[in-house]
Amino acid sequence: MRKKIIAANWKMNMTNGEAEAFFEKFLQELGEDRKVEVVIVPPFTALAKAGELLRDVQNVNLGAQNMHWEKSGAFTGEISASLLRELYVHYVVLGHSERRTLFGETDAIVNRKVHAAHANSLTPIVCIGETLAERDAGKVEEVLATQVKGSLDGLTAEQLEETVIAYEPVWAIGTGRTATPEQAQEAHAFIRGRLAAGWNAEVAAKVRIQYGGSVKPSNAGELMAQPDIDGALVGGASLDARGFAEIIQATRALLE
């Protein structure tokens, strides 16, 4: 029922030339099968080039890594939803743990951005997840419940349905340490339960929840096979065209 969605978060990597080389190889590896939705999230500087290269490619959409909540104005260094729309961007990653820890983003800030994304027809990919200290202290559910409430506060059920959530345990991002499929499934089921409690069960069943944290071709299949895992947000492994295509192929294989 929920279409799987695999996103490539390139972070602060990829020149325009590198992006071009990536797409040449990636689109060839991807082939014509479109059962899995793909989102490419380049740095701002490669969005225009990526948009141009993806213009005629179905089901491979473009995302941005961040945005400001205001429409326009004196916000040096920031970018707005309407400026992103001009570049054919459909998705925007919000509240990534690197934004939260390195740039001080709080749930309240993320929430403003989530509302601005919806107001401008961008689909937010909202990142949540606990640190290792929080997991060790037995606080996973408390942290996730707070982030779900704080980041998504005030959304209508219709807006929630058009929101993607990425569960990214901070201890698994870029560390090579992946949550076990059981740990990830448990967190995803908990998040879905919070959505049902805060909105309703029907919409909770429709929201796509991605897993992120050291996803690679060798572990993608067992993670994506979990009933509440609806895709992946992939960092490091998405920089390699073949490896990223293999993650999509492993997900596709589950649907056959």
Ligand code: PEP
């Ligand atoms: C991420 O940055 O969202 C991420 C999950 O990174 P990695 O796949 O490198 O752990």
